[in-house]
Amino acid sequence: MADKILEYLHSSTGKQIAAALGLPVPPQLKRAKAGYAEQPLAGVNALVGASAYGAASTAVVKGLSAMGANLKVSSDLAGLDGIKQAATKAKVEVGISQADAGVAESVYVLDMTAAANVADLRLLYDFFNPRLRKLPSNSRIVVIGRPKGDGKDAVSETAQASLPGFVRSLAKENGKNGTTANLLQVKNGAESGIEGALRFFLTPHSAFVTGQVLPVVGGPKGVKAVISEKPLTGKLAVVTGAARGIGAAIAEVLAREGATVIGVDRPADESTLGATMSAIGGIVCPLDITEADAGLKLAAVAAERGGKIDIIVHNAGITRDKMLRNMASHLWDMVLDVNLGAIVRCNEQLLAGEAFGDGARIVCISSIGGIAGNVGQTNYAATKSAVIGYVDALAKEVSGKGIAVNAIAPGFIETQMTAAIPVVTREVARRLSSLSQGGLPVDIAEAVTFMASPLASGVNGATLRVCGQNLVGA
Numbered sequence: 101m102a103d104k105i106l107e108y109l110h111s112s113t114g115k116q117i118a119a120a121l122g123l124p125v126p127p128q129l130k131r132a133k134a135g136y137a138e139q140p141l142a143g144v145n146a147l148v149g150a151s152a153y154g155a156a157s158t159a160v161v162k163g164l165s166a167m168g169a170n171l172k173v174s175s176d177l178a179g180l181d182g183i184k185q186a187a188t189k190a191k192v193e194v195g196i197s198q199a200d201a202g203v204a205e206s207v208y209v210l211d212m213t214a215a216a217n218v219a220d221l222r223l224l225y226d227f228f229n230p231r232l233r234k235l236p237s238n239s240r241i242v243v244i245g246r247p248k249g250d251g252k253d254a255v256s257e258t259a260q261a262s263l264p265g266f267v268r269s270l271a272k273e274n275g276k277n278g279t280t281a282n283l284l285q286v287k288n289g290a291e292s293g294i295e296g297a298l299r300f301f302l303t304p305h306s307a308f309v310t311g312q313v314l315p316v317v318g319g320p321k322g323v324k325a326v327i328s329e330k331p332l333t334g335k336l337a338v339v340t341g342a343a344r345g346i347g348a349a350i351a352e353v354l355a356r357e358g359a360t361v362i363g364v365d366r367p368a369d370e371s372t373l374g375a376t377m378s379a380i381g382g383i384v385c386p387l388d389i390t391e392a393d394a395g396l397k398l399a400a401v402a403a404e405r406g407g408k409i410d411i412i413v414h415n416a417g418i419t420r421d422k423m424l425r426n427m428a429s430h431l432w433d434m435v436l437d438v439n440l441g442a443i444v445r446c447n448e449q450l451l452a453g454e455a456f457g458d459g460a461r462i463v464c465i466s467s468i469g470g471i472a473g474n475v476g477q478t479n480y481a482a483t484k485s486a487v488i489g490y491v492d493a494l495a496k497e498v499s500g501k502g503i504a505v506n507a508i509a510p511g512f513i514e515t516q517m518t519a520a521i522p523v524v525t526r527e528v529a530r531r532l533s534s535l536s537q538g539g540l541p542v543d544i545a546e547a548v549t550f551m552a553s554p555l556a557s558g559v560n561g562a563t564l565r566v567c568g569q570n571l572v573g574a
């Protein structure tokens with residue numbers, strides 16, 4: 101389950117040998133060592149720019165300032181016009197970048213929401229070009245644009261449509277030093293969701309998320325984001341498949357942020373589940389999620405604890421790989437039921453029984469295999485692709501109840517599941533990403549926790565890939 105080559109290349113001997121042979125060394129990713137801090141960017145220089153003054157630039161300036169960042173504009177003033185008014189309105193000071201004098205920024209936020217024609221796109225070049233030769237390792241870049249359909253005419257839609265391609269390429273060009281670049285497509289009127297999203301995308305919590313486009317559309321009705329340390333304090337969270345791997349990491353990170361976790365896994369895995377739960381003060385729930393009344397049983401466990409379910413993470417999943425022509429029907433049925441049927445049934449029972457608390461958040465685990473498909477995985481990919489459609493559709497259906505539904509699509513993650521992949525395929529899958537390595541279970545756990553928390557209050561019906569911009573499987 102460990103990436104031995106990566107470990108070796110990061111050792112002092114490994115580094116010397118790699119340098120002598122001219123081998124590329126995958127970057128050492130800076131991951132979060134603790135929970136969300138109130139001011140995660142205290143003392144960090146953040147270069148900001150905007151194509152014009154507007155609600156998004158004000159939210160960016162306010163959000164970065166609340167996070168403790170030192171706001172800078174580039175010395176050639178690219179993007180200053182949009183920021184100047186926002187800073188005055190927010191009563192925030194903005195200094196001139198000293199990058200040319202060796203004081204580089206490691207955070208970059210460019211608000212392109214007002215880009216409305218081809219000429220406006222020049223700012224992408226002017227803002228980033230002078231910075232990229234000396235980008236510190238593990239820098240964080242976020243571009244903010246508008247989603248499809250928000251523009252006033254075809255030309256402004258066209259300008260906005262340039263941003264995904266730009267950001268994905270920027271992520272590929274700069275991943276070799278651990279830098280990430282992502283695009284937030286913020287719907288007009290949903291700007292209150294910007295700060296929470298920045299708290300994830302600009303900090304080590306999102307170390308393995310790069311080259312992604314996340315729509316920020318506004319949360320379900322009546323849900324207000326309160327951003328605080330330990331944002332999940334007082335929340336009751338169910339995690340399926342919590343005994344090991346990604347599920348165990350999800351349980352740990354949710355607990356780190358204050359949630360009480362009900363860990364679910366197959367009765368046969370009860371002792372492993374017990375060990376995982378006792379480390380975080382969680383509740384052990386041995387249950388096969390394919391049981392016909394699994395949702396009712398979960399509601400009963402939550403009720404015993406005197407509460408409703410605030411968060412459910414549908415993580416349990418299996419693979420039974422075979423070429424479709426050689427696949428026995430029971431392998432098809434088993435994967436469809438664990439990865440998909442059980443999720444749908446369980447949610448139906450919880451929704452019908454009003455087992456969810458106010459502002460509940462449902463997070464499902466998809467896979468990049470469900471986006472691109474994989475040889476030998478017709479059953480698995482069908483379920484993981486279905487999950488993407490499911491969260492989109494269910495979010496619309498339950499948003500009136502104040503419930504948000506999103507998914508995380510992991511790429512190659514170092515777990516028992518991927519340890520079973522043949523060695524050559526495994527090595528290719530690991531390295532062919534912008535960050536040249538596989539992710540760790542904690543990377544998925546951080547993204548799930550973001551989606552489960554008020555930081556993602558503006559995100560609903562979305563699927564976020566956490567894959568280091570993997571080229572295989574997507």
Ligand SMILES: NC(=O)c1ccc[n+]([C@@H]2O[C@H](COP(=O)([O-])OP(=O)(O)OC[C@H]3O[C@@H](n4cnc5c(N)ncnc54)[C@H](O)[C@@H]3O)[C@@H](O)[C@H]2O)c1
Pocket residue numbers: 340341342343344345346347364365366369387388389390415416417418438465466467468509510511512513514515516517518
């Ligand atoms: N590891 C990866 O690279 C990767 C990539 C993409 C998606 N995923 C997805 O992430 C999720 C977790 O994967 P993982 O790598 O940690 O897998 P894993 O096999 O290490 O863990 C899965 C857990 O789910 C539990 N489980 C399986 N069937 C169950 C059932 N019927 N009832 C209750 N529990 C059940 C297992 O006992 C196990 O503890 C899965 O949905 C998987 O498809 C993983």
